[in-house]
Amino acid sequence: MKRNIAVFLDRDGTINEEVGYLDSLEKLKIIPTAYEAIKLINLNGMKAVVISNQAGVARGFFTEEFVHTVNNSLLADLQKKGAIIDKFYYCPHHPKEGNGVYLQNCNCRKPAPGLLLQASEELNIDLANSYFVGDRFIDMETARKVGAKGILVKTGYGEDLLQDDGPDTATPENTPDFIAADILEAVQWILKDRKNSK
Numbered sequence: 001m002k003r004n005i006a007v008f009l010d011r012d013g014t015i016n017e018e019v020g021y022l023d024s025l026e027k028l029k030i031i032p033t034a035y036e037a038i039k040l041i042n043l044n045g046m047k048a049v050v051i052s053n054q055a056g057v058a059r060g061f062f063t064e065e066f067v068h069t070v071n072n073s074l075l076a077d078l079q080k081k082g083a084i085i086d087k088f089y090y091c092p093h094h095p096k097e098g099n100g101v102y103l104q105n106c107n108c109r110k111p112a113p114g115l116l117l118q119a120s121e122e123l124n125i126d127l128a129n130s131y132f133v134g135d136r137f138i139d140m141e142t143a144r145k146v147g148a149k150g151i152l153v154k155t156g157y158g159e160d161l162l163q164d165d166g167p168d169t170a171t172p173e174n175t176p177d178f179i180a181a182d183i184l185e186a187v188q189w190i191l192k193d194r195k196n197s198k
């Protein structure tokens with residue numbers, strides 16, 4: 001059986017604007033080019049899969065139920081313009097903050113690859129030929145761990161961390177395969193890359 005190619009998408013700063021902790025629905029603002037970008041993923045037979053760290057749950061800023069509310073709202077809004085997210089995955093944990101099950105060194109908090117491995121099983125994804133689009137170096141590192149290509153977008157934290165004093169440290173493990181202005185340019189690069197590798 002032919003395996004699926006996925007474009008894994010970070011959520012905050014990549015599909016919707018980065019607002020610190022997204023703790024109310026009014027703060028959910030979709031980046032305008034995300035509709036066309038996700039539609040292009042759909043039309044080209046790839047899976048659009050959201051992979052998000054939501055440590056605001058562990059920190060007690062919002063509940064898992066609220067994460068679902070935001071994801072459902074995002075899904076509905078995108079769907080109105082014909083853009084489909086195939087599945088959402090998120091990590092609610094933090095290694096140092098939170099209580100009970102939320103306080104743990106899990107294998108699903110990016111840059112750990114746990115959620116990609118889970119998606120690969122559930123959606124029959126060929127990880128080594130897939131892509132990760134995100135606004136942080138941890139997104140690139142997550143991609144690298146499963147042999148996928150990483151595309152860094154300049155929206156969200158992306159622009160800042162390309163400066164020398166940015167919030168993340170660049171290492172050989174998290175170097176992007178491509179740097180794009182936004183999610184749409186990232187997907188356009190992916191489509192070209194797929195053509196070239198056939």
Ligand SMILES: [Mg+2]
Pocket residue numbers: 010011012013014134135136156
């Ligand atoms: Mg982000």
Ligand SMILES: [Zn+2]
Pocket residue numbers: 091092093106107108109
């Ligand atoms: Zn986790």
